[in-house]
Amino acid sequence: MNRLDLEGRKAVITGGARGMGFAIAERFLASGAQVSLWDLNPEGLSAAKAKLAGKGAVDTQAVDVSNLAAVEAAAEAAAQAMGGAEILVNAAGIAGVNTLLENYPPEIWNAVMNVNLNGTFHTCRALVPYMRKAGYGRIVNIASMAGKDGNPNASAYSVSKAGVIGLTKSLGKELAQTEIRVNVVCPAVIKTEMLADVTEEQIGYMLAKIPMGRMGTVEEIAGLVGWLSSPECSYSTGAVYDLSGGRATY
Template structure:
């Protein structure tokens, strides 16, 4: 594992109690950062915080990213606990279901948008002002190759992730003359718990598009996100980074 220098940095990781978010927390702590895990499940947070406790300073906040009031309170509590916020990684997300658009349930569509897209709007709106107070910050949003290509029978997920790409580009340009960088990463299939909500047929379709013929690992995406959150990532903002095993074509 290559060495990243995040010494003294204070990171918020949404969806930080499991999957990719948990891997990001591990990598950040190993690199000298303190972390605040945000998750909707208090029990999962407790387990994750206990598992990471020996690695460094770990805060935990029960936050529903779909609820702006919850996000605003979480940001204030985190800033108080860590003394500020330098890094925001938006890893919280849900897959929705796999079904044709004409049959997609309205409540499921809205739930996917509320978490995957509105949730990132909420966290950026609440957290970026803490970064602006020190004129320094790194925001990394987790999108998906589905947001670039559009996966069939996954319209809500694809649209939500396309929206995340657009939001990142917009906010990155807004903050380009400051010390804050805002970028997005578009992974192909990463082996996490969220795949339990995806059909074998859909997973097979996604793998068929990947020249490497395999899923990515949480360690691989954590390495890239770690660099994107470092001071070395200084001349990229509003940028789309791919982690797709060769699937990305643009």
């Protein structure tokens, strides 16, 4: 594993208690960064912090990213704990349910939008001022191939991730004259705990579209996100990076 150029950087990672977020935290710590793990589950955060003991400085914030006031409070607390905030990785997300749009429960639709899209808006809004102050910023949003292609029977998830792509492109242009870069990663199927909320039929549909014929790993995600968070990613902003095993066609 290559060591990335993240020495002394201060990173907030949402969804940091498990899956992609946790793997990204491990990679960041191994590369010299401090991390603040954000998650809705306090017990999960405690377990994650215990697993990372001895690997570097780890702050935790139990926060619901769909709540702007909670995000703003967590941003202030994380910045105080780390001495600032320079990197934001939005890995928090929920899958919703797999069903026809005409049967999609409105309350689940709203929950998916509130976490996946509104949560990304909230964290970017709260943390960009800290990046401006630091004179350095990297935002990496995690979307999905579903946001580009539109997966059937996953309308809320597809729409929310398409929104994350659009938000990234807009914010990247807004901040292009600063030292803040904003990019988005679109994975295909990644082997994480979130797949427990997805039907076997839906997983099979997604895998059938991947020429490599396998799921991606959280370590593969962490490697790309790490580079996007580093000073080496200097001339790329508002860009979409596919991690799809060959599924992506545009």
